[in-house]
Amino acid sequence: MSIIDKYLVSNGNNGIAVDRMRRYVLPYWLGFDKINFPYPYSVPASPALGQSVIAHTNNTLSGSGSSFGTPFLAKYLMFQDSSVGSAAAIWTLRMKHMNGRDYMNNMIHIRALAGTAKLPFVIREHLMLLSEESIYVETQKISGAAANMRLFLGGEQYFPDSASIVDAATGAQMKKLLSQWKERSKYVYPFWMTTGDASGPPPLVVAGSATVQTTIKIGDHYEVFSMTVISTGDFSWDITETRTGQTLSNGRATGTNALGDATYPTIFPFSYLLVKGSQLKITLVDTSGSSNNIYLCFQGRKILAPLKDLPEIERQLPGIKSKIHPMWNQNQLVNEAVGEMQ
Numbered sequence: 001m002s003i004i005d006k007y008l009v010s011n012g013n014n015g016i017a018v019d020r021m022r023r024y025v026l027p028y029w030l031g032f033d034k035i036n037f038p039y040p041y042s043v044p045a046s047p048a049l050g051q052s053v054i055a056h057t058n059n060t061l062s063g064s065g066s067s068f069g070t071p072f073l074a075k076y077l078m079f080q081d082s083s084v085g086s087a088a089a090i091w092t093l094r095m096k097h098m099n100g101r102d103y104m105n106n107m108i109h110i111r112a113l114a115g116t117a118k119l120p121f122v123i124r125e126h127l128m129l130l131s132e133e134s135i136y137v138e139t140q141k142i143s144g145a146a147a148n149m150r151l152f153l154g155g156e157q158y159f160p161d162s163a164s165i166v167d168a169a170t171g172a173q174m175k176k177l178l179s180q181w182k183e184r185s186k187y188v189y190p191f192w193m194t195t196g197d198a199s200g201p202p203p204l205v206v207a208g209s210a211t212v213q214t215t216i217k218i219g220d221h222y223e224v225f226s227m228t229v230i231s232t233g234d235f236s237w238d239i240t241e242t243r244t245g246q247t248l249s250n251g252r253a254t255g256t257n258a259l260g261d262a263t264y265p266t267i268f269p270f271s272y273l274l275v276k277g278s279q280l281k282i283t284l285v286d287t288s289g290s291s292n293n294i295y296l297c298f299q300g301r302k303i304l305a306p307l308k309d310l311p312e313i314e315r316q317l318p319g320i321k322s323k324i325h326p327m328w329n330q331n332q333l334v335n336e337a338v339g340e341m342q
Contacts, residue, residue, distance in 0.1 A: 023165065026156065027156065027157075028155060028156060031152045032137070033053045040149060041151075042146045042147070042149070043149050044146050046143060049139070050138065050139035051136070051139075053134050054153065056131060056132070056133055057131065070158060071128055071160075071178055072128070072153075072157050072158075073127070073155045074154070076155065077115065077123060078151075079110055079115075079116070079152070080116065090144065091139060091147060093113060093114075094108065095137050096135070097136075098133055102191075103191055104193070104194070105193050105194060106195075107140060108295070109230045109297070111263075112230045112262055113228075113297060115262045119263035119264065121299075124226075125190040128178075128182070130182070160175045160178060180318070181317070184318075187309075187313055187317075188301055188302070190299075190301055191222065193224075194295065204296070205294075206235060206284055207286070211283065214282050216279065216282065218277060218280075220276050220302050222298075223300045224268065224272040224299070225271050225299055225300050226267045226298075227259060227265065227297070227298050228259065228297045228299070230294075231293065233288030233289075233290060234254065234255060234288045235254070235287055235288065235294060237285070239283075240280070242278075243279060252285060254287070
């Protein structure tokens with residue numbers, strides 16, 4: 001596909017025309033509320049819990065009487081702190097929507113969750129925020145002194161009601177797509193799942209050549225696209241779905257050869273569907289000979305509808321990326337994440 005195909009479309013008369021909708025979608029970076037949480041934001045030393053908000057306020061170009069404002073579609077997650085790129089970046093984070101919806105089952109190690117500006121983590125099931133919607137963020141250091149931090153969602157900003165730049169026909173078309181996405185998000189949304197639960201911390205501590213087992217219970221249908229890990233030493237692992245007896249390998253795989261972090265996540269060649277009520281048994285064997293903290297994280301999407309209805313949801317309420325940007329699809333997202341754009 002040549003670059004011109006991304007901006008020119010058929011006009012129905014054996015000719016081409018500029019895709020006007022491209023004019024009303026801009027790249028955008030969304031970070032913490034800078035008024036109440038000025039940068040750099042400080043993650044407090046453990047055991048204190050930091051609290052902040054990623055607030056998507058109404059853009060001044062939204063137009064009057066806007067029903068959508070200027071929606072933001074998050075596609076990437078990236079961070080920077082005073083120790084980024086080293087094992088010293090040891091703090092965890094949890095996000096939830098202002099309406100109470102959790103995007104994570106527990107606090108997650110930042111390097112298993114977010115990438116960097118050079119290698120951002122790709123959010124496969126994109127996250128949409130309408131104007132005046134916010135994400136509540138909790139942060140906590142695992143050990144050591146407080147750390148300065150910046151966190152950004154990267155994606156697209158839409159301007160469906162801006163009379164100065166959007167004609168009525170294009171605005172109506174865009175609002176129809178946004179309505180579909182808003183409805184879709186009721187049933188399907190991004191979710192990160194880690195070891196541990198609300199009653200305990202997420203790391204699995206393995207002491208010197210020991211073996212530890214833990215389980216993750218699946219409360220809703222969950223489709224996994226990728227997996228990441230952060231550890232302080234070498235280890236091997238295997239994962240079994242207890243109800244079916246299925247395993248993800250024919251024996252224990254090493255963390256080094258099988259798992260990456262959020263900058264280079266282990267992308268599954270085929271998404272892993274865990275139905276409601278499933279339970280994963282995770283076995284970890286330390287091979288470092290010393291104390292080892294291990295943070296596992298799955299990245300995917302929750303499905304709050306019967307699985308038989310999912311194909312119909314995908315058909316009637318397709319992802320915005322496949323409508324406004326027809327050159328994007330799931331395979332290209334995977335290839336982009338590993339630096340192999342088609």
